[in-house]
């Protein structure tokens with residue numbers, strides 16, 4: 001199913017004929033299992049990066065027996081080059097609230113939290129008002145569910161779901177061992193659904209438009225559309241909702257400045273795709289998945305500097321608890337510096353690549369596991385820039 | 389409720405284990421050893437070092453075996469190519485940020501990192517050296533504990549120990565990424581924070597990042613100094629653990645060999661803290677009875693009950709920081725170590741015609757907090773520092789090795805006299821509940837004229853490893869002078885490990901209890917699990933030491949403190965009676981509040 005670039009308008013759509021609250025009213029009349037079936041049928045996968053099927057996540061949590069369950073909206077948005085959640089929070093917060101309420105209804109939760117990146121606190125004033133109104137509306141309708149804001153501590157790793165729970169519980173933001181997964185033991189060790197901001201909005205919209213219409217977009221593996229944060233060497237940076245499954249070439253034709261040599265897909269922890277691979281790289285779970293960040297680099301950029309920046313970022317933002325990540329990141333960073341300076345031979349890059357293989361399978365959380373993505377894709381495609 | 393059995397294969401060998409078992413535990417059942425660093429049997433699971441990773445067929449990621457529960461049909465490989473490469477990388481990474489100058493390190497030969505490194509033959513460093521010069525600046529502020537960040541592998545065993553077992557949380561993780569490390573409140577030196585010097589973190593630190601401050605050289609110097617008369621005292625719990633550092637299995641009683649070794653090391657007299665433990669019982673038992681009388685008969689409102697034991701310097705410092713409003717509940721008795729020192733440099737020095745200033749008192753202790761205690765300003769009542777140097781059980785083992793003594797082949801010898809005679813009541817000081825039991829054996833008999841009503845004097849309800857124990861003893865048919873105690877239910881409680889102590893103190897503070905007497909020991913299991921004992925430690929090892937202590941008790945001819953003939957003598961010739969003026973001067977003290985961080 002060959003796709004081309006197509007702009008869509010689901011997330012930010014303001015449909016005067018059908019407000020989010022109307023969607024909520026209608027959905028709360030439906031049996032929970034039916035909603036889950038719709039979500040599974042829609043093929044919606046998490047938009048926070050890991051791409052777990054949302055319907056299944058809700059189903060697992062629904063199936064857990066517990067008096068207390070939670071819905072958490074992950075609005076930590078720390079991935080460099082990603083700023084779409086901020087836009088969603090600012091423009092269509094009701095759609096998030098509604099998604100959370102539907103989720104609460106499905107799984108049986110009475111409390112929901114929006115864990116918001118500390119840097120977004122400036123949004124809080126207007127958001128709090130809207131949330132208060134929404135909560136009051138829920139109380140009025142007799143819906144036993146309330147949503148609260150929690151402000152993040154500013155560490156990238158706190159966007160990782162289990163570190164986020166630790167942080168919410170007032171502890172150091174260190175990722176936990178898995179299993180148990182959040183659906184079994186999340187916040188306060190209770191069954192928890194944690195979804196990205198955008199994912200929750202899509203759940204609202206799928207309840208609105210039905211799974212069939214959502215499925216019309218995207219590919220078998222990557223249903224629907226997604227919001228992209230486009231930045232870097234592009235004349236038109238910004239937020240765009242695009243159908244999934246397009247080749248990167250289409251993307252660059254639209255957004256490039258004519259001189260793009262590489263695109264970093266998925267932020268610092270994503271993959272770098274060089275020009276020569278643009279046409280056979282698909283944006284989607286079958287190709288290169290992305291949390292939404294698309295950074296364009298033109299020929300004036302040093303890919304050594306790009307990689308160096310990323311590694312510096314990970315060296316600082318690793319929570320530091322596990323060996324492969326804490327020490328591995330430092331070794332990669334110092335390693336490319338040493339190769340650049342000539343203190344280590346170019347062949348040392350191979351030792352480092354082997355190290356990333358270990359980091360990928362032995363680090364405790366997604367942060368350490370994905371540092372190899374930018375490292376290998378940049379080193380493999382731009383070796384000369386790294387060495388000389 | 390019996391748990392489900394889960395079937396799995398490890399290295400192609402089938403095994404069925406209970407649901408919830410970790411891969412690591414299951415592998416151990418099949419005798420497959422998987423290396424670990426952050427895992428410890430006393431602590432919660434961290435899963436951060438990652439050396440224990442194994443391959444689970446079908447999984448993309450390796451699993452940390454210490455943190456991953458088994459599941460039905462799982463096929464695990466503990467030594468596949470992937471595992472070996474990853475594990476070797478992880479050890480190489482750890483070493484790359486490690487100041488591996490093993491020959492200068494106190495942990496050389498006892499280090500878990502060193503062991504794994506040598507197993508994997510990590511020779512030439514593949515990776516760059518990341519040791520930061522500033523990390524090599526040790527924290528030597530504490531008289532008990534040395535912290536060396538350049539040896540730290542961030543396993544957080546110390547942090548979990550201090551928080552989970554001790555409830556102190558003096559150590560914590562600060563910063564993230566490459567700057568992450570183990571630190572104290574506001575990065576203050578250890579001697580300025582709530583650290584109790586208990587040494588439990590040392591017992592669980594896999595490397596040389598946390599060690600006791602050692603005084604081996606100072607003690608050798610004293611021994612070799614002809615102008616000094618060096619006496620050594622040995623705490624109750626050392627005699628059931630020393631063997632562990634000298635190739636003997638846990639649980640062996642090595643009292644006689646230890647005495648013999650100490651004599652060979654050149655100490656002028658080998659004496660026993662147990663003597664002072666008996667002395668403590670005389671003083672503390674009498675103090676308890678006096679307090680009860682003042683409270684029950686004289687209705688003296690200033691008397692604080694429950695009375696709490698004061699033998700454990702880690703506990704005392706903990707109380708000074710955290711429960712300073714209850715310092716008056718603390719018995720005024722000094723610990724046996726300090727009673728010994730005070731008596732040695734007065735009564736004993738006189739007897740053997742040695743000037744106190746020429747006497748050096750060395751203690752062999754299961755405890756690191758004793759190093760701090762002996763330097764306290766309150767502990768100079770002989771006119772000199774009552775105890776000069778404290779060595780841990782571990783340091784003594786090192787001295788024995790340095791001297792080339794074949795410990796196992798030593799003949800058993802007896803303590804010198806005087807200050808060498810002791811009772812079964814004294815030796816059980818080394819186990820949780822022991823001070824309570826010893827005190828009850830004596831106090832009950834003082835009050836009733838009869839032995840405690842327990843088979844073979846063994847007061848079972850106060851024994852065992854439960855975190856907090858309670859018991860009630862009915863006092864009946866008392867002697868006329870103790871009439872006010874007739875029919876009284878004496879309520880006692882016992883806690884070991886400061887986490888349990890905190891739990892019990894909170895209960896007392898909330899007024900939920902009606903105890904008369906509480907025994908608290910700072911370390912899990914009591915002194916036998918002390919921060920100066922041989923490493924490793926685990927619930928099983930501590931249980932074996934406890935068994936040995938109670939067996940030592942049963943082998944003693946005298947098992948009640950008040951029947952120790954040397955105790956009778958010291959009161960007759962020197963102290964007069966318990967709580968006498970001289971006793972107060974030498975054997976009792978008071979403590980002051982400290983800050984809460």
Ligand SMILES: Cc1cc2nc3c(=O)[nH]c(=O)nc-3n(C[C@H](O)[C@H](O)[C@H](O)COP(=O)(O)O)c2cc1C
Nearest residue numbers: 046047048074077078159160161195196199366367
């Ligand atoms: C280091 C790290 C940072 C992450 N940061 C975020 C984030 O900022 N926002 C987010 O939604 N998910 C983030 N995730 C993914 C979450 O752990 C989690 O998978 C996600 O919130 C699940 O929601 P979804 O299923 O809707 O995608 C991060 C993961 C890792 C490993």
Ligand code: SF4
Nearest residue numbers: 319320322325365368
């Ligand atoms: S991979 Fe990195 S961020 Fe994740 S737990 Fe390990 S050190 Fe922390």
Ligand code: SF4
Nearest residue numbers: 490493496499595596
């Ligand atoms: S901590 Fe262990 S590996 Fe490190 S220097 Fe000491 S003995 Fe060697």
Ligand code: SF4
Nearest residue numbers: 550583584586587589
């Ligand atoms: S000595 Fe005890 S109190 Fe001090 S840091 Fe170690 S465990 Fe904590």
Ligand code: SF4
Nearest residue numbers: 540541543544546593
């Ligand atoms: S000090 Fe020791 S126990 Fe604590 S983290 Fe470092 S190596 Fe581990």
Ligand code: FES
Nearest residue numbers: 426437438440454
């Ligand atoms: S021992 Fe399992 S991760 Fe450290």
